[in-house]
Amino acid sequence: MPPGRQQTVLAALLVDANRVVSLDQLIEAIWYDDxxxxxxxxxxxxxxxxxxxxxxxxxxxxxxxRGPGYELQVADGQLDARTFTGLVSGAADLTRTGALEDASRMLGAALALWRGPALSGTGSRLLEAKASHLEEQRLNAVEAHFDLGLRLGRQHQLIGELASQVAANPLRERLRGQLMLALFRSGRQAEALETYRAGRELLVEQLGLEPGDELRRLEAAILADDAGLRRSPAPEAPAALAHPPVVPFQLPADIADFTARDALIEHTERLLLGHPGRRATPVVVLAGKPGVGKTVLAVHVAHRIAEDHCPDGQLYCDLGGTRAHPADPLDVLGRFLRALGVPGPAVPGSVDERAEMYRHRLAGKRMLVVLDDAHSERQVRDLLPGSSSCVVVVTSRVRLTGLAGAGVLDVDVLDPEQATGMLATMIGTERVAAEPAAVDALVRLVGGLPLALRIVAARLAARPSWSLAWMLERLSDERRRLDELAHGELMVRASLALTYDGLAGDARRLLRLLSCLDRLSFPVWVAAALLEADPLRAADLLERLVDAQMLEISAIERDGSPRYRFHDLIRLFAREQLDEHEQASGRRAALARVSSGWLGLASEAHHRIYGGDFTVLHGSAPRLRPPADAVDRILADPLLWFEDEQDNLCSIVALAAEAGLDECAWDLAVTMVALFENRCYFDAWERTHRQALEAVRAVANRRGEAALLCSLGSLQLSRSRPDAAAEPLAAALATFEDLGDAHGTAMAHRNLALLDEARGADPQARFERALVEFRVAGDPVGEAYVLGRLAQTELDAGDEERAGAYLAEALRICDRTGTPRVEVQLRYRLSGLLMRQGRHSEAADLLTGLLTRARTARDVAGEARILHRLGLAHAHLGRRETAERLLVEALELQSRITGGAPDDRVRADLAALQALPG
Known part of the structure; x- marks a missing residue:
């Protein structure tokens, strides 16, 4: 009986975890063939x-x-081999996006899971192959980790580990090449060549083979002292302090069944790429009637050229030219600048300043910009890069001939051959070939319009038993609609009506109600709320609408469920049906249900961020919440959910305000401040509050007005505009006091104290009053925040004992409520107290942990403050080099946040440090 058979059985079950391993396989693993x-x-x-x-x-x-054997059930995170594979895959994804520091850290974590050879100690011949496979995966990860280290300029640190790996795996040419490159870049050319010669001798002696082409080319380049092998690495920063490059990838997905348009595609690419020496930015405008396929063509061309010609990324925006209110260039530039890595506070306020920063960011980059559904030349001009290395594709219903130097291409309907090819792609060449006369008649009947053809083909694909002649007869029965199909936008309306009429009654009603949501993308629960239906029933109806080409799946949610959206023209058609078939009261009630759902989720997200309904005012609007398990999936990371849903939440505020749902509008607007403040989204903060403010004032909703004014005052303080904050805060306080609203009064007094502080006045009296009122209102997080501010006031006055008492009390509240954002702020103030007391080592340890938390939360303003103080702590500890690096990084980050105007205190501290004798 072989030793270790129980260990062998466990190993065999683990390598096939969550799969059935038969009894015969286990016997073979232990005894092989005997x-x-x-x-x-x-x-x-x-x-x-x-x-x-x-x-x-x-x-x-x-x-x-489980017959015919056994299954070992392993959950996520319980098996190192699976965790290792997931980390390696994640590192590969990060590498592709340019996040090399993060990728290197992730590979390091993956390799740290190994504690010796795979499956060691089993002695099973059957498991040896699986162990070899695992070992190969490990070595591939080791090599990938070394590649990243070399790309990050860490050749000096890698040489020793590379030498050990080459000694352990002398025949792996990739490892040997990495060691040669590290030696060469470290100025050790002779050792690099000796490493090659030793490897060659080994290969010839043991295998009778010469080294591979790649290793021979590397030797030749080292002999020639090829400058291309050298690089000037950026100064290395600790992993926790590195910022990955920003490479946006915003293109929508290409469609799998794209067909025809070959000549137009080639013409577009020639205009974009065919003149490499010119100085002007290549711009192509694709113009044509609605439904002709401009967007699909633009996205298809963009995907064709993006990888090879635009490695620095792609920007995409739907400008909404066919909507009643097209996108404002100010907002579009704000989105693009954020995508290019500009922090919120650094985004300028005017269109001209944003356009200048945008052109500066794109200067010299090879980037693709797609501007979809443009309304006019004026809307587009500020969105054009100034660099000839970028390329721009614009789509529009009008020929934008006023764009100087742009190539304008007309996108027309498909010719008969192209249209026939499109039908064949979607329903199969056999069906098309079987009825050529019916195909020709169908193409003529819809005028070669791609959207109409796609709808007709979708119905045929969903009904394999239908002949094309029968489809033709059905269309012919709609003679009035077909007449409309031949004229402008009526063409699309008639085609859409054919599909709409084929839907079941509940699917048609859902389509109509969805159109009241404007341009939102939406998850399944939105459809369920509109219909007051079970989520599974709503999901089935949504999929029917997708099958009928009336909706699109726009994305897959983080929990794996689909997300949906309208094509704009179909949304307009559905809106017409809504006006015809739904009473105004029914439309408003449906919008109220959806708004209450978004409000419910937003309130719960805020609750999870702050540990309760703290530091926020809520109204009386109802809150609809999905089932608890669904909420847990949706809000697994509540701040990230706020980020993902920002556009939808802002749109709901506007829709609710327009529909007179004033309570929902103001409540949702102020609840979103949890995102606006953390990410410095000041434009969205002001826009949503102004929209809600108009709604509450229309019905004399005094509490809603006061809540919005109090929040707008806080916005102006965040923008460092204290004079603009005074009036709304005073008005808010007066209303709250008149209404006897203790919570509102507390928040107004807190903001007025911050205003006093910003103006250089003594804020202590107001803070103390706010503290009492927060306690009366039962808001411990508001109380903790004010205690922290009072601690800072005492610290500024030199009373360390009282400052420490305030902080200790505030931190006890945070421990009880679980409020990470306020806790970070308090611990930052505690670091100041430690510094004042000369406990610099403790302060440095505390600040290092806070820096990681600030970066995880993407709190750039907090990160800059922490870097400054951490640099000072290291300076006091005599770590001059580290201190100088941290202060430089703080200065650079503040310059990004403020648009070039860093804090004078940081500049002065850095200058003082550099002036010290060496």
Whole structure:
């Protein structure tokens, strides 16, 4: 009986975890081709012992019997091999996006999971192959990790580890090449060549082979002292302080069944790429009637050229030229600048300043910009880069001939051959070839319009039993609609009506109600709220609408569920049907249900961020919440959810305000401040509040007005505009006091205290009053925040004992409520107290942890403050080089935030440090 058979059985089950391993496989793993007669019984005894041990260590039902063997059930994170594979895959994704520091850290974490050879100690011949596969994966990850280190300029640190790996794996040419490159870049050319010669001798002696082409080319380049092998690495920063390059990838997905348009595609690419020596930015405008396929063509061309010609990324925006209110260039530039890595506070306020910064950011970059559905030349001009290295594709219903130097291409309907090819792609060449006369008639009937053809083909594809002649007869019965189909936008309306009429009644109603949401993309729960239906029923109806080409799947949610959106023209058609078939009261009620759903989720997200309904005012609007398990999935990261849903939430505020749902509008607007403040989204903060303010004032909703004014005052303080904050804050306080609203009064007094502080006045009296009112209102987080401000006031006055008492009390509240954002602010103030007391080492440790938390939360303003103080702490500890690096980084980050005007205190501290004698 071989030793370690129980270990072998466990290993065999683990390498096939969550899959059934047959009894025969386990016998073969232990005895290979010479099992004893009692083999089955011995394996069953091993499994029984393992089941008891696993039940005690992991939990019941970990090892279960499933014919014809056993299954070891392993959850995510319980098996190092799977965690390793996931980390390696994630690192590969990060590498592709240019996030090399993060990728290197992730690979390091993956390799740290290894604690010796794979499956060691089993002695099983059957498991040797699987162990070899795992070992190959490890070595590939090791090599990828070395590649990243070389790309990050860390050749000096890598040489020793590379030499060890080459010694352990002398025949792996990739490792040997990496060692040669590291030696060469470290100025050790002779050793690099000796490493090659030793490897060559080994290959010739053991295998009779010369080194591969790649290794020979590397040797030749080293002999020639090729400058291309050298690089000037950026100064290395600790991993926790590195910022990955920003490479936006905003293009929508290409469509799999794109067909025809070959000549137009070639013409477009020639205009964009065919004149490399010119100085002007290449711009192509694709113009044509609605439904002709301008957007699909633009995205298809963009995907064709993006990878090879635009490695620095792609920017995309739907300008909404066919909407009643097209996108404002100010907002579009703000979005683009954020995508290019500009922090919120650094985004300028005017269109001209944003356009200048945008052109500066794109200067010299090879980037693609797609501007979809433009309304006019004026809307587009400020969105054009100034660099000839970029390329721009614009789509529009009008020929934008006023764009100087732009190539304008007309996108027309498909010719008969192209249209026939499109039908064949979608429904199959056999059906098209079987009825050529019906195909020709169908193409003529819809005028070669791609959208109409796609709808007709979708119906045929969904009904394989239908002949094309029968489809033709159905269209012919709609003679009035077909007449409309031949004239402008009526063409699309008639085609859409054919599909709409084929839907079941509840699907048609859902389509109509969805159109009241303007341009939102939406998850399944939105449809359920509109219909007051079960989510699974709503999901089925949404999929029917997708099958009928009336909706599109725009994305996959983080929980794996689909997300939907309208094509603009279909939304307009659905809106017409809404006006015809739904009463105004029914439309308003449907919008109220959806708004209450967004409000419910937003309130819950705020609750999870702050540990309760703290530092926020809520109104009386109802809150609709999906089932608890769905909420947990949706709000797994509540601040990230706010970020992802920002456009939808802002749009709902506007829709609710327009519909007179004033309570929902103001409540949702102020709840979103959790995002606006953290990410410095000042434009969205002001826009949503102004929209809601108009709604509450229209119905004399005094509390809603006061809440919005109080929040707008806070916005002006965040923008460093204290004079603009005074009036709304005073008005808010007066209303709250008149209404007897303790919570509102507390928040107004807190903001007025901050105003006093910004103006150089003594804020203590107002802070103390706010503290009492927060306690009366039962808002411990508001209380903790004010205690922190009072601590700072005492610290500024030199009373360290009182400052420490305030901070200790505030931190106890945070421990009780679980409020990470306020806790970080308080611990930052605590670091100041430690510095004042000369406890610089403790302060440095505390600030290092806070820096990681600020970066995880993407709190750039907090990060800059922490870097400044951490630099000072290291300076006091005599770590001059580290201190100088941190202060330089703080200065650079503040310059990004403020648009070039960093804090004079940081500049002065850095200058003082550099002036010290060496």
């Amino acid at each position: 099992p004893p007669a009692t083999a089955r019984t011995q394996v069953q005894i091993c499994v029984s012992r393992l089941r008891r041990a696993l039940a005690a260590a992991v939990g019941p039902d970990t090892l279960v019997t």
